[in-house]
Amino acid sequence: MKLKPAPELTVSGWLNTAEPLSLAGLRGRIVLLEAFQMLCPGCVSHALPQARRVAEHFTAHGVAVIGLHSVFEHHQAQGSREALAAFLHEYRIAFPVAMDAPGDAPGDAAGDRGGLPRTMAAYAMQGTPTTILIDRQGRIRRHSFGAVTDLALGAAIGSLLAEGDPVSAPDGSDPALACTPEGCPAP
Amino acid sequence: MKLKPAPELTVSGWLNTAEPLSLAGLRGRIVLLEAFQMLCPGCVSHALPQARRVAEHFTAHGVAVIGLHSVFEHHQAQGSREALAAFLHEYRIAFPVAMDAPGDAPGDAAGDRGGLPRTMAAYAMQGTPTTILIDRQGRIRRHSFGAVTDLALGAAIGSLLAEGDPVSAPDGSDPALACTPEGCPAP
Amino acid sequence: MKLKPAPELTVSGWLNTAEPLSLAGLRGRIVLLEAFQMLCPGCVSHALPQARRVAEHFTAHGVAVIGLHSVFEHHQAQGSREALAAFLHEYRIAFPVAMDAPGDAPGDAAGDRGGLPRTMAAYAMQGTPTTILIDRQGRIRRHSFGAVTDLALGAAIGSLLAEGDPVSAPDGSDPALACTPEGCPAP
Amino acid sequence: MKLKPAPELTVSGWLNTAEPLSLAGLRGRIVLLEAFQMLCPGCVSHALPQARRVAEHFTAHGVAVIGLHSVFEHHQAQGSREALAAFLHEYRIAFPVAMDAPGDAPGDAAGDRGGLPRTMAAYAMQGTPTTILIDRQGRIRRHSFGAVTDLALGAAIGSLLAEGDPVSAPDGSDPALACTPEGCPAP
Numbered sequence: 001m002k003l004k005p006a007p008e009l010t011v012s013g014w015l016n017t018a019e020p021l022s023l024a025g026l027r028g029r030i031v032l033l034e035a036f037q038m039l040c041p042g043c044v045s046h047a048l049p050q051a052r053r054v055a056e057h058f059t060a061h062g063v064a065v066i067g068l069h070s071v072f073e074h075h076q077a078q079g080s081r082e083a084l085a086a087f088l089h090e091y092r093i094a095f096p097v098a099m100d101a102p103g104d105a106p107g108d109a110a111g112d113r114g115g116l117p118r119t120m121a122a123y124a125m126q127g128t129p130t131t132i133l134i135d136r137q138g139r140i141r142r143h144s145f146g147a148v149t150d151l152a153l154g155a156a157i158g159s160l161l162a163e164g165d166p167v168s169a170p171d172g173s174d175p176a177l178a179c180t181p182e183g184c185p186a187p
Numbered sequence: 188m189k190l191k192p193a194p195e196l197t198v199s200g201w202l203n204t205a206e207p208l209s210l211a212g213l214r215g216r217i218v219l220l221e222a223f224q225m226l227c228p229g230c231v232s233h234a235l236p237q238a239r240r241v242a243e244h245f246t247a248h249g250v251a252v253i254g255l256h257s258v259f260e261h262h263q264a265q266g267s268r269e270a271l272a273a274f275l276h277e278y279r280i281a282f283p284v285a286m287d288a289p290g291d292a293p294g295d296a297a298g299d300r301g302g303l304p305r306t307m308a309a310y311a312m313q314g315t316p317t318t319i320l321i322d323r324q325g326r327i328r329r330h331s332f333g334a335v336t337d338l339a340l341g342a343a344i345g346s347l348l349a350e351g352d353p354v355s356a357p358d359g360s361d362p363a364l365a366c367t368p369e370g371c372p373a374p
Numbered sequence: 375m376k377l378k379p380a381p382e383l384t385v386s387g388w389l390n391t392a393e394p395l396s397l398a399g400l401r402g403r404i405v406l407l408e409a410f411q412m413l414c415p416g417c418v419s420h421a422l423p424q425a426r427r428v429a430e431h432f433t434a435h436g437v438a439v440i441g442l443h444s445v446f447e448h449h450q451a452q453g454s455r456e457a458l459a460a461f462l463h464e465y466r467i468a469f470p471v472a473m474d475a476p477g478d479a480p481g482d483a484a485g486d487r488g489g490l491p492r493t494m495a496a497y498a499m500q501g502t503p504t505t506i507l508i509d510r511q512g513r514i515r516r517h518s519f520g521a522v523t524d525l526a527l528g529a530a531i532g533s534l535l536a537e538g539d540p541v542s543a544p545d546g547s548d549p550a551l552a553c554t555p556e557g558c559p560a561p
Numbered sequence: 562m563k564l565k566p567a568p569e570l571t572v573s574g575w576l577n578t579a580e581p582l583s584l585a586g587l588r589g590r591i592v593l594l595e596a597f598q599m600l601c602p603g604c605v606s607h608a609l610p611q612a613r614r615v616a617e618h619f620t621a622h623g624v625a626v627i628g629l630h631s632v633f634e635h636h637q638a639q640g641s642r643e644a645l646a647a648f649l650h651e652y653r654i655a656f657p658v659a660m661d662a663p664g665d666a667p668g669d670a671a672g673d674r675g676g677l678p679r680t681m682a683a684y685a686m687q688g689t690p691t692t693i694l695i696d697r698q699g700r701i702r703r704h705s706f707g708a709v710t711d712l713a714l715g716a717a718i719g720s721l722l723a724e725g726d727p728v729s730a731p732d733g734s735d736p737a738l739a740c741t742p743e744g745c746p747a748p
Contacts, residue, residue, distance in 0.1 A: 154341025
């Protein structure tokens with residue numbers, strides 16, 4: 001009766017970070033993994049702005065937002081690092097973004113699906129956008145394909161943050177007085 | 188070093204409920220108390236639709252949404268039960284709504300502020316909309332005047348739901364497997 | 375084969391104007407007549423903000439925006455001048471608003487439909503919101519019940535403004551150089 | 562004192578049309594020319610959806626919507642026909658789109674501005690999105706850089722459609738009875 005550990009990311013490159021990142025290195029934090037394609041309208045209009053809002057609101061409280069560019073179609077149009085870099089620049093996306101490693105048969109012609117990228121396949125994602133939440137112990141706690149509401153995503157994140165919050169445990173203080181993203185209650 | 192207990196509601200009437208409600212009767216649930224005025228544009232466009240979303244998403248998980256009509260201006264226009272009933276009907280608001288008891292000097296002329304309604308005064312609210320979250324032990328955990336984002340409100344609710352969740356404690360099961368608004372994880 | 379002349383307004387009072395207005399007095403201008411009820415959600419969320427945008431954009435070019443509060447339900451809640459005044463104040467509606475004269479059997483109980491207000495009946499309106507456009511000769515050129523898109527409404531207004539534009543006719547100048555809401559093209 | 566004739570388009574290719582188009586071939590219709598870049602957020606979120614709305618609403622009334630992909634930055638990311646085709650497919654853009662002919666020094670490195678594309682330069686456009694309206698006689702009547710409201714754009718189009726409407730002129734009928742995008746008024 002165990003939750004599934006989140007597979008480590010298999011990537012061909014990183015943007016918006018000086019050093020490559022890994023889920024192992026992010027252990028202890030909540031991780032929002034947002035899989036997208038730059039030519040996916042729902043990613044552009046909803047999922048990426050949402051990921052940015054999560055980054056703005058929760059980074060200071062121990063949530064890491066990681067974008068994952070999982071290209072499974074229109075490889076010629078969106079498969080290059082240059083295309084992704086231009087997209088992230090124009091859309092002012094600042095959180096780290098990994099380029100999902102291409103699958104076995106990446107395909108050559110425009111529009112050809114080819115094999116799924118490796119991380120997308122490891123997570124058995126249905127497509128983009130896919131929103132994944134990973135808890136402090138590195139286990140998958142949420143996996144959604146398509147649009148997720150801010151209310152639902154916020155609740156999931158708030159719930160994970162409240163689990164075994166290291167801030168409140170060690171000194172025996174009232175967990176109700178622990179700082180949360182909502183603030184630090186005065187004694 | 189204690190959190191403040193939420194003052195009991197002082198109301199002159201209830202709508203959308205067969206029996207009068209009280210915070211004491213709601214002990215054990217998370218309570219979202221949404222103070223509004225029917226002529227307050229921000230309440231109509233943002234806070235009340237948000238309260239309805241919270242009711243739809245979280246009622247099954249132990250969150251009670253209560254509206255509080257705290258009229259402190261334009262008493263002639265919005266001070267009557269008939270006006271409020273018509274408003275709730277047209278805006279399809281189904282959660283229970285309390286009419287805040289008038290203050291000492293309610294005022295007669297249109298536009299006159301008069302004294303603040305009693306519950307509004309007891310909570311030292313700044314105006315409408317005011318969003319208040321009360322935890323399972325009946326303590327105030329959030330108090331905001333003005334617009335609150337869905338992300339922030341969702342996180343606050345998710346965090347409160349994760350506190351001392353009665354579902355997971357008694358039988359020693361892994362709290363990570365407890366049902367949350369996001370679902371019930373398969374073992 | 376004639377277009378229908380717009381019936382004169384039959385009102386019980388005016389707000390936001392020092393003097394009572396009439397369609398006869400507005401002859402020569404395009405008139406946007408917006409029928410609404412303060413408790414009608416579609417009026418509050420769409421039609422009234424749209425009427426305000428039309429007033430901001432087109433008043434300088436000969437378009438008059440007139441609101442018509444045509445109450446046919448919830449008379450107790452929204453039938454008074456005070457209620458309407460409070461609503462217009464809170465929603466920052468500055469264009470002139472007429473109170474449609476009550477019909478024959480106005481009804482007493484909250485929620486009772488009663489007879490239709492007189493102007494609403496004269497125009498055979500289906501309900502609120504109703505958007506009516508009247509041309510410079512006082513004829514009805516558009517009558518819509520429900521939401522109208524900005525694109526469609528803008529086109530209708532632009533079309534009516536281009537008809538027999540007094541600015542361009544008298545001096546024989548190129549009508550293509552006439553000022554329009556879009557600006558005055560340099561020679 | 563003449564309006565400026567719209568320069569003919571200089572393009573390197575067309576998409577969404579079996580035959581190449583030209584402004585000369587569109588004479589007699591109103592033309593909405595929408596210059597965009599697929600990596601321009603304002604184009605994706607506002608201008609292109611607006612152009613699609615114009616196409617849906619006005620095509621039957623003699624308005625032609627033409628997209629113009631004027632790439633002046635991030636040439637590697639968005640300069641190819643394949644990239645544009647993938648973008649148009651994913652965003653369900655069906656109106657004809659021309660690829661603006663590259664300027665003198667197109668640039669090689671990602672992000673390099675290079676020379677402006679030829680049509681963009683001929684119109685002295687400031688960037689993307691740029692919205693241009695051309696009248697039935699092929700003259701530029703509107704040229705805006707940045708977001709244009711639906712109300713303003715609708716009014717400009719409605720005004721141009723009302724100019725010398727061939728439908729109403731020949732048989733001496735009342736021009737007020739001519740069909741407009743709003744409908745055909747009953748006699």
